[in-house]
Amino acid sequence: MDLFDKISEDIKEAMKAKDKVKLEALRNVKKYFIEAKTAPGANDTLTDEAATKIIQKLVKQGKDSAEIFIGQNRQDLAEAEMAQVRAMEIYLPKQMTPEELEAAIKAIIAETGATSAKDMGKVMGVATKKLAGLAEGRAISALVKELLA
Template identity: 55%
Template sequence: MSLEQKIMGDMKAAMLAKDEKALRALRAIKAGIINAKTAEGAGGVISEEEEQKLLLKLVKQRRDSLEIFTQQNRPELAQKEQEEIEVIEKFLPKQLDPEELKAALRAIIEQTGAKSPADMGKVMGMATKQLAGKADGKAISATVKELLAG
């Protein structure tokens, strides 16, 4: 079952349950899928990898907004963003916890032979490919800096 089919099924369930929170997030995902499918060169089809990237992008947008709304003391808007993040994350693979992320990054650092923070680019290139969908880019970057600095 494709992501789009899962979203459509969940949208129907959310409509019947009158779950506005879920419906808002599901509509955003559906809009993102439609935009990706109709983008130039997409040919009306998106791969599973592209679906994961789309979901990660949607979560990142909402986290950025959540941060801004929290800084501006807008709890009602921050709450909406948090609710949407929770719904969207249900469609992503399980995220690595900090210890699993460190272990995976240590292995990548060993593979690349990185020794200092100057080698961060090599590590990040490989890490973002291998850990796509499993960890946030900011978390990967911060952990790589920490491991290479130590």
């Protein structure tokens, strides 16, 4: 079962369970999936890889929105946003721990032969490809900067 079908099935389950937060989050995800499937050149298909990228983007947007709400002292809205983020994160690959991320980045630095902050672009190019979906871009960038400094 691909991710599109899994989301569709889970929407039905959320409706039966009367889980409004999960239902709203999954309907939003499915809306973006359908938009991607019907986009010009998509040939009415959506790979699991593309679907995962869509969910990652929505999770990142949700976390960013929650941060803004917290900054504006609107904890109620931040909590609602984070509840939806948690409902979507279930469908993402397991994120790396900080220790695993550091080990992976050290290996990439050794592989690319980077020695200083000037080589950050080279390291980031490899790291973002290899670690896509396993760690947030911000975390990767911050750790690369720290290790090359």
